[in-house]
Amino acid sequence: MYKMERRDKGGIISRVIDRVSKIIYKGVIILARVFSIILINLGNFIAMILRFFFNILKPFIHFFVKFTVSIQYKLGTFFPxxxxxxxxxxxxxxxxxxxxxxxxxxxxxxxxxxxxxxxxxxxxxxxxxxxxxxxxxxxxxxxxxxxxxxxxxxxxxxRTSSIEKTLPDMLSLISQNMIAGMTPYNALWVSARPEFGPLAAEIQRVAKDTLAGIPLDEALINMTKRIKSEKLERTVKLMIQGMSSGGELPTVLQGISKSIQSEQNLFKKMQSETSAQAMFILFSIIFGAPLLFAASSQFIRIFSEIFSQMNLEEVSYTATMHAGLTIRPIPVDYEFFVTYSIIVLVTLSFFGSLLIGLMKNGKLTSGIPIIPVLIGLSIAVFFLLQILLSTIFSGITNMGAVS
Structure with missing residues (x-):
């Protein structure tokens, strides 16, 4: 009997728990639906308000856009x-x-x-x-x-690096098409595949120019005027010289392609050899210089606080009388040094990016895209190190004050 009563009580409790859990679950679902309906209606209301204001401001926006465009054209006409x-x-x-x-x-x-x-x-x-x-x-x-x-x-x-990277493959493909019996126009047109990027569009334009009656050498020279690449100019000159001297164009293209590929392999080897120097410059800009400036700024802050709590006239007089030393306040302000540090970090990041671009790709301008990245990282590391060193030095100074 006792066991049956315990089973009945256990069954009743489990049923009560199940019912309560179901009620809670249904309540949560109802609340979720209510909140979702409220959020949807609120979003629709906000969208309606924004649409209303946009419709009101739409004529002014169109007028402002047309006005700025007209000003841009007028300002552009003033240039020589x-x-x-x-x-x-x-x-x-x-x-x-x-x-x-x-x-x-x-x-x-x-x-x-x-x-x-x-x-x-x-x-x-x-x-x-x-x-x-x-x-x-x-x-x-x-x-x-x-x-x-x-x-x-x-x-x-x-654009230039993309063209120079795909140039040897393009020349090799044009040569193979001409060996297969295609005319120069067909070989150029078929070789202009989408994977060649900007070079494909330029080759298609050369093919269209030759179809319009422009000589092939003139069309190639016009292409070099639209692309700033010494390799492409040298390639076009060699092609024109090979055609004018009676040489076979496919053989000339194959030779130029192999020459460019060997030059690119040599350049990749030089890049791998200078990667260590580039990493050292990156480490100096991102971590080394911010650490030095953060430590210096904290020393300036700490000694400025210490000197502000001292009577420098008495201390300086005592030091002069007993040791012949002169104690003066730090001439550099903490806020000024922080501003100076940020300016120096920005300058270092700017010239360091250009130097890395010169080392990696042989061009100063190739380092331009990493300038904002290095500036942001160096300044962020500087402020993080300032917070860290301030916490450490404040603990040390507090321990010294307590002792």
Whole structure:
């Protein structure tokens, strides 16, 4: 009987627990549905409000866009014709088909807006002096043009490296197609595969020019005017010389392809040999320099706090009388040294990136893409090390004060 009563009680308890758990589960599901409905309706309401304001502001946005575009074109027309022509050739090297006047006008517009904005923020927010405001505006103006030059140079280098990397395979494929009996036009057109990237588009353009009646040598020379590559220029010259001297074009292309491949293999070997130096430069910029500046800034902060709690006149007088020493306060302020450290780290990251690009690819401009990465990492490591060293030194100073 006792066992049966225990079983009945256990069964009742288990059934109660099951019912309670089911009720709780259903309640959670109901609450989840309610919250989901609320969130969906809230999202729809916010989207409706944004759509309403967008419809109101849509005419103003269109007017502002048209106004800025017209200003860009007008500003671009003020540049001399030789500058516009030179910049147009630079855009061709980068593979940009936009109007040079529009891009120059856009940069000019930003170089006007950014200095004015920086000057207003510096004067009203940071309360800078008039000389510092003018200096900030000048730096902002110069930065706009430097950033534009860096972006275009990076695009040119990326396009050139992509073309030079696929050039030997393209030449070998054209040679094989011509050996198979194709005409130069068909060999060029068939060889322009999508995997060759920008070079395929240029080869297709050469094929179209030859189909339109332009001689092959002239079409190839025009291609070199759109690509900033010494290897491609040298290749085209050798091709034209081989054709004019009566040599077989497939044999010439095969020889040029093998020569470029051997040159690329030699360059890869040089890259592997200079990788250790590049890693040392990266370590110095990302960790070495931030560690030195963080430690120095903490020493300046600690000694400034110590000297602020001392009567330097009495200590200096006592040290002069007994030991012939003169104690003076630290002439460098902590905030000034932090600002100085950031400026030096930015400068080191800038020139270090260019040096790494020169060591790895033989071009200074190839290091431009890693400039913002190195600047961000070096400054972030600097502040992290400052926090770490501040925690360590504060513990040491507290122990010294207690003792």
């Amino acid at each position: 014709s030789n500058i516009k022509k030179s910049f147009e050739n630079t855009l061709l090297y980068a593979g940009i088909t936009r109007n040079s006047e529009k891009i120059l006008g856009m940069a000019a517009l930003y170089s006007i807006i950014l200095p004015i904005t920086a000057g207003i923020i510096g004067y009203f927010v940071f309360k800078l002096e008039s000389k510092m405001v003018i200096l900030t505006a000048i730096i902002s103006f110069v930065l706009v043009w430097i950033i534009m030059y860096m972006i275009i140079s990076s695009l040119i280098d990326r």
